[in-house]
Amino acid sequence: MSSSSSSVSDQLWRPFVLDELTKGFCKKELLARDIHFWEARNPKKGGLLMRYELLLIDQKGTTIQAFIPAYRLGDYEEKLKAGEVYKFNSFLVINNEKGGRSLQHW
Numbered sequence: 001m002s003s004s005s006s007s008v009s010d011q012l013w014r015p016f017v018l019d020e021l022t023k024g025f026c027k028k029e030l031l032a033r034d035i036h037f038w039e040a041r042n043p044k045k046g047g048l049l050m051r052y053e054l055l056l057i058d059q060k061g062t063t064i065q066a067f068i069p070a071y072r073l074g075d076y077e078e079k080l081k082a083g084e085v086y087k088f089n090s091f092l093v094i095n096n097e098k099g100g101r102s103l104q105h106w
Contacts, residue, residue: 018062021093030088032056032064037080040067049073052080066091 015031037054041047052073054066066088068076 015059015087017060018056018058018064019060021064023093023095025090025092027090030058030091031085032058032088033085034080034082035063036082052077054080 016026016028018030018032021030033056035055035057037052039049040051040053042050049070051067051069054068055063056066057063
């Protein structure tokens with residue numbers, strides 16, 4: 001009986017999509033493909049690495065820019081590969097200066 005109930009819950013589970021994100025801290029799971037990522041450096045501080053910027057796309061084709069702050073890069077930089085699908089959870093959704101949204105992954 002437990003195997004049938006787990007398969008039912010597996011069928012009901014669906015990842016959060018980018019269109020459903022709202023500003024604030026989110027603990028839901030988001031599946032998205034990392035289309036491209038790059039280093040963001042501060043030229044005024046000798047090229048200090050500030051964060052990794054990521055361009056993500058979900059299963060609906062919606063895109064969003066995300067970043068991983070420098071103090072968390074050690075946890076992720078060896079694992080990041082463009083084109084791979086990742087599961088994100090426990091992240092902050094913020095408005096950027098140009099009116100869009102971005103994710104900060106903790």
